[in-house]
Amino acid sequence: MLIVGNDAVRQVLDGRELEVLAAVRRAYQQHARGATALPHSVFLRFPQDTRNRIIGLPAFLGGDNAVAGMKWIASFPGNVADGLERASAAIILNSMDNGHPVALIEGSTISARRTAASAAVAAATLRPATPDTGVSLIGCGVINFEVLRFLRVVYPTITEVTLHDLDRDRAAEFARRCDPDLAVTIADGLPAALAAHGLVSVATTAAVPYTDLAECRPGTLVLHVSLRDVTIDGVLSSVNVVDDPDHVCRAATSPHLAEQHLGHRDFIHAALGDLLLTDTEHPRDPVKTTLFSPFGLGVLDLAVADLVMTHARAAGLGVELPDFLPSAIPAAAR
Template sequence: MLIVGNDAVRQVLDGNEHAVLDAVRSAYRGHELGRSALPHSVFLRFPDDARNRIIGLPAYLGGDDGGVAGMKWVASFPGNVAAGLQRASATIVLNSMATGQPVAFLEGSTISARRTAASAALAAATLRPSTEDTGLAVVGCGLINFEVLRFVRAVCPSLREVTVFDLDPRRAAEFALRCDADLEVRVVERIEDAVAAHRLVSLATTASTPHLDLGAFAPGTLVLHVSLRDITIDGVLSAVNIVDDTDHVCRAATSLHLAEQHVGNRDFVSSSIGELLLTDTEHARDPEKVTLFSPFGLGVLDLAVADLVLREARAAGLGFDLPGFLPHPEPVTTNA
């Protein structure tokens, strides 16, 4: 059993954005082609506690080398932020496809954040505007949106401006200070001013119920709806909707799930990102409508990036090998 802590994970992934993008792109394509097994995520909630949750994401992703199987166990405790801790923590276990035994245990928060950001960036790279995106509006100033900014810059080198909003002005100001010096960063006091500033918007909040329609968004805007529960039903139904997996995203009280319950069907979903990526071409955004990309966050993405980390960590001698983790093999006996 190889145990890979956060320091080693970051050593592999820092500056390696394009390898992560390639892994996530390949995972989306494989999933679209039916080369995956992806049960619904398991949500663990607690009595008299609607805010905190832990989610289990089991998955299998096929590949020429036999594929990879495992599970991410990710906790979201928003109150951590006030204590100086990250909102989310995660672990990932990978299993051998030959024996089923666990072969690696990885700290998963960085993997989870960067696969989420990579999926958003792939949408930005695939759903192209009529003119290059030069600015990004960030709503929610936590780890996820900081990674979204990092990965969007990797696929949109024309990006020069960032407009920032958070309900907590202190977090918005700290986010702005962390941005690269070559970016022009502006902090605004109203969410409407943020989403109207650019035609590329990333929503990564802790909202549990919809609070934002699309009235302030300019036509032709791509909304990276990472947090999934920000947009009203009317907003969803008025948008061009791209998802990662329709069946997964239309559950757990997401904005799209509420829209499905309202109209009784999923006809408002236009396409999946995997379907678009299989064409190997860019796709123009509708210039008259807002395009809404709502990624539920598929477990196959975690496996793809975790497998990348595991291979690179082994090659570099990173991590801690724990040979006594599993029971010792029993002697094999044969009948005479």
Template sequence: MLIISAGEVRQILSGREDAVLDAVRHAYVRHAQGRTVLPHSVFLRFPSDARNRIIGLPAFLDDDTPVAGMKWISSFPGNIDRGLARASAAIIVNSMENGHPVALIEGSTISARRTAASAALAAGTLAPPATGVSLVGCGVINFEVLRFLRAVLPDLAEVTVFDLDVERATAFARRCARWNLKVTVASSTEEALGAHPLVCLATTAGVPHLGLAHCRPGALVLHLSLRDIFPADILGAVNVVDDADHVCRAATSLHLAEQETGNRDFIAAGIGEVLGGTGWRHDPERVTVYSPFGLGVLDLAVAELVRRTAEQVGVGTRLPDFLTMPPEDPDAD
């Protein structure tokens, strides 16, 4: 068993946005081709505690070297007020030769960057190139989204940020300024929605709380937190998802829209098909909403990138006796 810590994951992925983008793109295309297995995520919730949860995402990727594994990720939003990260995660990678777990990898960085890479791929594919972006929710995810947007949109020059916590938004803006971007703190969600034709929602909202009327015509909204947009506005938008079966559950905005209509006809396309070459025409008048549930196969693809690199460069801690040894021969001396 190879154990790879958070610091080692960041070391391996530092400056490798293109490699992560390629891994995520490849996993999406494989998924569209039917070369993945993705059981529904398991949500572990707690009595009298609607806010916190732990989610299990099992996955199998049929590739040149097939691999299986699982991400186990917690979301405890109250951690932020205690100076701790909201999310923490571990990823187990299994060999398909014998089923043995071959790596235990700290997963929060992988989770954030695969989410950001997914958003950046959508931004570079579903709409004309943007020079500005609005980020609603000033946490780890949107910071990583900005990192990957810079790799996909080289002309990106302006950023508008909004968070219910003004101090948090101001601190986030200072961090973004390291990239020589013009950063503005919006005074309202509505101001942020209308500031640019590219918007990313990464909040901790549990129920829909905003509409899309303030978005520009033809805007692309990256709906990463999945529960921000009113169902009526989802039904009025052009909707792209990563997987309809996964995203239309767990009280997401799209799940609520499906419950209202009794169908999924409002979903126009899957991102895997678009990335694989299926023709896509951007609607310059209607808002396009990209809602990725966050497929476990993406975590697995990036985790396998980390594991292979760690093996090559000698990073990580190896425990040779982690697994149960074969049973002893009762007849042996």
């Protein structure tokens, strides 16, 4: 079994944004074709602790190089104050020949970049009449930094970034880390950030909705990565695109609350994978806000983790552990 730590994961993924985008796109398409198995995520929560959680995402991704596996990702928001990353993760990949685990890969960077790539794939699919030249980032953490990285690949026209975070110092630090060729400003409040550009990415740790998106420009695309920020009214007034209706309508996400309110899911316009299987363009509604709500499918983690495993082996990165499993049973003893 190959064990790949975070430094090696970053070595593999840095500069391979186009490969990551392609892997995520293919995974969405395979899911839309029915070539995946995707049980619901398992949420491990703790007594008297409503903030922290660990989530298990089992999945199977079919295709020429089929793979099964699972991401086990912990979210402890209090880590940030201690100088630690909010999320930590491990991904295990299993052979489809014999079920054996073939790789154990540190998954926090994979998780962040597959999330960002999925948002960028949605942005590239749901295009405006004229290319976006700016983006508002609500929440100045790891995820939106990666979202910005991938959005600039699919929209090289982006030159302006507007930031908003409840912690202004955090926003200022984010701005310092941005490329110097970007014009970065910190908004004076959420309404100003939502109104600044026709492309918005929301990646916060919010547990309950707080905005109806009323301040957005006509035709704005909101990449609702954190899933629990938009009120029921905000959801129902938008054109809703999701990654998978069954997955996103659970765990008190904004679409889940809207479904509970209405008693149905008819407000969901499309799933991204279905759009990617068509040969037609999918322009944004020029008046309404388009809301992309991705629950985060485990097949995306597998797609990027498999890419990491392949390149890491080719480059001699990671540690091979040949005796991780028991020795083969002699034929005479079977």
